[in-house]
Amino acid sequence: MHVVIAEDAALLREGLTRLLEDRGHVVSAAVPDGDALLAAVAEHRPDVAVVDIRMPPTHTDEGLRAALKLRQDFPGTGVLMFSQYVETSYSAQLLEGGAAGVGYLLKDRVANVAEFSAALERVAGGGTALDPEVVSQLFRASRQRGGLATLTPRERQVLALMAEGRSNAGIAAELVVSGGAVEKHVASIFAKLGLPPGESDNRRVLAVLRYLGG
């Protein structure tokens, strides 16, 4: 997997580079700001970009703006936002154009190398990886809009894990239930959200979006 990293703190930039290279990925470029990120992606066409949100010069949301531009100009490149904070408005902007190839993780998650790496691979492959924190924030936001009233607590749990980008097997492992039970929950969620049977992955994304978008 080819990766470009944009992160202004040298310590983290080097750490991430090492972590990813350790796991056999190729870090094509590691840059400290948004402009350099756009240039690096244009040059290397990586599978995925890991992007810090706060970077120079203004230290506000340069990373997010660069990421939105990446999504537009290079739809084939996955974008994993990587930040110390979760902001609902950031996730909403990021997910506006669809959840495929998008991730948003807290920097804390890098502590679990395997999960972080798996999330990154998912995003690179066109999947989604949302931090549980992001999901619960969006949950709260959408619950306020009354979109999830009909789901049972268990179904909500399953949907939250779907929103994080997990597969049915992953969800079953996380909740310590059988794969069949998860499938039942998922079918029930699709039914309650009024999603017609079709290509299952598509329905998953739609369910998650419905859910996140409220």
Place this chain on the structure above:
Amino acid sequence: MEEEIRRVAGIVLTAPLARRTRRELLYCGLGGLAGVAGFGVTLVLLVAGLTVSASVLGTVVGLLLLTLALRLSRRIGSLHRRLGNRLLGQHVETPPRFQPGTGILGRLDRRLRDRAAWRSVWYNLVKLPVSALQLYAVVIAACGLYDLADPMIWLFSQQYRGRGPGSLAVWQPLPFGGDFTVHSWLATVPAALLGAASLVAAAWAVRGISAADRALVRGLLGPRTMAERVSELERTRTLAVEDAAAALRRVERDLHDGAQMRLAALAMNLGMAREKLEDPDSETVKELIDAAHRNAVDALADLRDLARGIHPPVLDAGLASALASLATSSAIPASVTADIATRPAPAIETIAYFCAAELIANATKHSYANEIKINIHTERGSVLRLVISDDGVGGADVSRGSGLSGLVQRVSTVDGRLDVSSPGGGPTTVTVELPLHA
């Protein structure tokens, strides 16, 4: 009774020797000259402005002259106020800063209605007779000094030229009678007595004039009306709120770029190390744990610095020891003298401490000084004065350095003041005055 008379006589006669007299004399000299000049400038501009604007065509020019008169009067007034504050040790607050309006007419309107400026105009006009008296008192003192020196001049002349000067002029300060000359050494003795008497007279004259002028300064050059006070309070409240918001932003930024980032790196290194625990390559694991350890130590240091930046624990032990510990950590050798009679409010202590820290940091960065002196003391039971001086290259300017202007803002939130004296070539002295209670 007799003792009483002797005591009073002692006070009267030793007045010329008092430090206060020298300061008042200096004040009379400088203030007198500035007063005459200020009167001239104000009168000319005012008369010109009023005359010109009386004719219809000249209104614009006249108004411009008038605003110029008001601006200059304000400047001259603040010069007088500073002279008085510095030399007479009085404490007249600065009237609220001029708040320019928007647009040409708005500006003009504000200028013409600037009460503080109009009061300065009055001061400059009333000051003329006062200036005359002040300068006259200085003349009396100069005559006295010269006459007092007459016997010595005579003796010097005898010593170095082998003979007396023959005759010596005696200056007498009264406007009538004229000067006279003495022709023998013996005759210089009464002249010296006359000189001494002149000095005593001058000492008491400057005291009286200074008292009168002090009242004028307080009445006309200080902030007075309630509206002015309110507008000043509004301004400083805004500053206080902005200052607090900026401080919080700084804390957040420091956390984000410091401890949080290091802890993320720590978590990352530990995560990688855990992945490799089964790996026989223990060298890598050790290296990763070393890095994690370093991150933890650095994060602790960051957090400690941040916590200290929010509220230095040493401040709990009082300003004197807080400043002493600040001085020991200064890169340029710094010494502290402290005389704090009443302990200021915690908020005031914090402001004084951060002023000192910032000023020492400034000196370290820009002054090339060999020595920093820090003095903190309370005055008149109501003022805390922090004086930080260095023997460096000078050139510090409130209007340029954002650090200094930030301090001025912070100090003004509690009605304090910050004065900088930093001529090119040095030395630099910064004086911060704070009320004991916010």
